[in-house]
Amino acid sequence: MEVxxxxxxxxxxxxxxxxxxxxxxxxxxxxxLQDESxxxxxFEVVSLFFEDSERLLNDLTIALDQQNVDFxxxxxxxxxxxxxxxxxxxxxxxxxxxxxxxxxxxxxxxxCLRCLQQVKQEYLLVKTKLEALLRVRVPHLFSLEQQIVAxxxxxxxxxxxx
Amino acid sequence: MGMAAADSEFHVLAVDDSLIDRKLVERLLxxxxxxxxxxxxxxxxxxxxxxxxxxxxxxxxxxxxxKNHQEVEVNxxxxxxxxxxxxxxxxxxxxxxxxxxxxxxVVIMSSxxxxxxxxxxxxxxxxxxFLKPMKLSDVNKLMPHMMxxxxxxxxxxxxxxxxxxxxxxxxxxxxxxxxxxxSLQEQLNGNNNNKRKSIDDGLPPVRTRPRYNGxxxxxx
Numbered sequence: 001m002e003v004x005x006x007x008x009x010x011x012x013x014x015x016x017x018x019x020x021x022x023x024x025x026x027x028x029x030x031x032x033l034q035d036e037s038x039x040x041x042x043f044e045v046v047s048l049f050f051e052d053s054e055r056l057l058n059d060l061t062i063a064l065d066q067q068n069v070d071f072x073x074x075x076x077x078x079x080x081x082x083x084x085x086x087x088x089x090x091x092x093x094x095x096x097x098x099x100x101x102x103x104x105x106x107x108x109x110x111x112c113l114r115c116l117q118q119v120k121q122e123y124l125l126v127k128t129k130l131e132a133l134l135r136v137r138v139p140h141l142f143s144l145e146q147q148i149v150a151x152x153x154x155x156x157x158x159x160x161x162x
Numbered sequence: 163m164g165m166a167a168a169d170s171e172f173h174v175l176a177v178d179d180s181l182i183d184r185k186l187v188e189r190l191l192x193x194x195x196x197x198x199x200x201x202x203x204x205x206x207x208x209x210x211x212x213x214x215x216x217x218x219x220x221x222x223x224x225x226x227x228x229k230n231h232q233e234v235e236v237n238x239x240x241x242x243x244x245x246x247x248x249x250x251x252x253x254x255x256x257x258x259x260x261x262x263x264x265x266x267x268v269v270i271m272s273s274x275x276x277x278x279x280x281x282x283x284x285x286x287x288x289x290x291x292f293l294k295p296m297k298l299s300d301v302n303k304l305m306p307h308m309m310x311x312x313x314x315x316x317x318x319x320x321x322x323x324x325x326x327x328x329x330x331x332x333x334x335x336x337x338x339x340x341x342x343x344x345s346l347q348e349q350l351n352g353n354n355n356n357k358r359k360s361i362d363d364g365l366p367p368v369r370t371r372p373r374y375n376g377x378x379x380x381x382x
Contacts, residue, residue, distance in 0.1 A: 026295050033189045033298075041189060048182045079244070083273050084182045087295045 004153075011156045013133055022126050027089030031155065043134050049088045053123050056081045060116055064109065074112060075104045081119070090130075092122045172308050173197040173234060177207045177241035177253065178271070187240065187271075187296060194301050199234070204241070204248030208256060211236060211263055236266055237308040242294075243272035243279065251283055258287045267307040271296060 017023045034041040060077050063070060082097035100115035174196045176187045184200040191198045201207050239257065241250040248256075250270050257263040270283045273294040280291045289307040292300045 029295070029297055030186075033186075033193060038189065045182060045185055048185065052180075052182060079273075080180065083180055083294070086273060087180070087182050087186055 010133075017129055017133070021091055022129055024089045024091040026087065030088060034155070045088055046130050046134060049084055049090065050127060052084050053081060053093075053127075056084075057116075057120055057123065060119075064113055064116060069107075069109050069112070071104055071107050071112075075101060078104060078119075090123075090126045093119065093126055096122045171197055172237045172305075173199070174304070174308075175207060175210060175236045175239045176200045177202075177204060177239065177245070177250065179203060179242065179245045183242065183271075183294065190296055190298060190301050191240075191304075193298065194304075196304075199236075204245060204250070204253035204256075207239065207241065207253055211239075211257070211266070213256065213260055213263060237311055238267050238269065238304060240269045240271060240304070243270050243283070244274075251279075251286065254283060254286050254288055265311060267311060269304065269307065 014023070014027075018027075030042050030045055056077050060074060060081075063074050063077065078097050078100045082094055082101070085091075085093035085097060096115070096119045100112070100119060103111040103115050174191050176184060176191065176198060178184045178187065178200070179202050181202075184202065188198045188200050199210065201210055239253075241253055243250040250272075254268050254270065257266060257268060264287075267289045268287065269290045269292065270288045271292045271294050272279065275293055283291055290303060292303075
C-alpha cells in the first residue's frame with residue numbers, strides 16, 4: 001500500500017478519535033515519545049492501560065457487590081483508573097471517572113453502580129478503537145503504524161492537539 | 163564527591179505507584195538523555211537513596227551523596243504525591259530531615275490541582291510541582307533544579323536570578339502559548355485550565371519564602 005494512503009488512513013482515524021473526544025492531547029504526547037529506538041512505546045503503554053483497567057473494573061465490580069460497600073476503597077480504585085486513563089489520553093474514560101468520584105463522595109451505592117456501568121462502556125469503546133488503531137486486521141496483520149514504517153514512511157503527528 | 167564539571171550525566175529517581183506513569187516518566191526523562199531509575203514506593207526510594215533512620219539534620223554533613231549505601235549519585239527525585247503508605251509529601255519530608263539527602267532536589271507530581279497541597283510541598287522544600295500527566299515541556303524545567311546541586315558540589319555559586327532567567331528563557335521558546343502568560347496567583351484564584359507552576363519574572367517574590375527561585379506562592 002502507498003505510504004501516503006496509509007498515512008492518510010492513520011491520520012484520519014486518529015483525527016476521528018480526537019474529534020469524537022475518545023482521545024485527547026495526551027495521546028499525542030505518547031506518539032511524540034515513540035521513535036526508532038522505542039518503536040512500540042504507544043502499543044506498550046496502551047497495553048498496560050488495558051491490563052490495569054480490566055483489573056480495576058473487576059475490583060470495582062466486586063467492591064460494589066458487597067453487603068457493606070467500602071466507598072473509600074471504591075474511590076481509591078476510581079482514582080487510579082482516572083489517573084491511568086488520563087495518562088494515555090483516554091478522555092471519555094477519564095471524565096466518567098471524575099463523575100464517578102463525585103457520586104462516590106455522596107456514598108450513593110446505586111449511583112456508583114450506574115457509574116460503573118458507564119465506565120465499563122466507555123472503556124470498551126476506547127479499547128476497541130485503540131485496538132483498531134494499533135492493530136488493523138489486514139492480510140499481514142500489521143498495525144497501521146507498522147505498515148507505514150515498513151513502507152518507509154513516518155508516523156504523522158497531530159500537532160494541533162499537543 | 164569531586165565530580166568533574168564536565169560530567170553531564172544526570173540521574174533521576176522517579177517514584178510512582180502507577181506502572182503506566184512510571185513508564186511514561188521514564189520515557190519522558192530518557193528522551194532528555196537523563197539516566198532514570200524508577201521505584202514504586204517512597205520506602206523503596208529511601209532504600210535506594212541509602213537513607214538511615216537516625217540520619218537526622220547534621221551540621222557537619224555538606225556532601226550531597228551519602229557515605230554508605232548509595233553507589234549511584236541521584237541528582238533529582240521526582241515523586242507522585244498520592245501513593246499508598248508513604249505519600250510523596252512524606253518522602254519529601256524524610257529527605258529534608260536527612261543530612262545526607264536534604265540537598266537532593268525534589269519535584270512533586272499530582273493529578274490534582276490543590277493549591278494548599280502545592281503550598282505545603284513547596285514549604286517543605288520541593289523545588290517544583292507538576293500536574294499530571296507530565297509532558298515533554300515539563301521535563302525541560304528539571305535541568306535548572308538539577309544544576310543547583312551540581313554547582314554546589316563544585317563550589318560554584320549560582321545566582322538564583324540567573325537561573326530564573328535561564329528557566330523563563332527556555333519557557334518562552336518551548337512552552338505552549340497559553341501557559342507562560344498566567345501567573346501562579348491567577349491560577350490559585352481559580353483558573354483551572356492552566357497547569358504550569360513556574361512563574362514569570364513579572365511577579366515579585368514573596369518575602370517569607372526567598373529560596374523558591376522562579377516560584378512564587380500566594381497564600382489564600
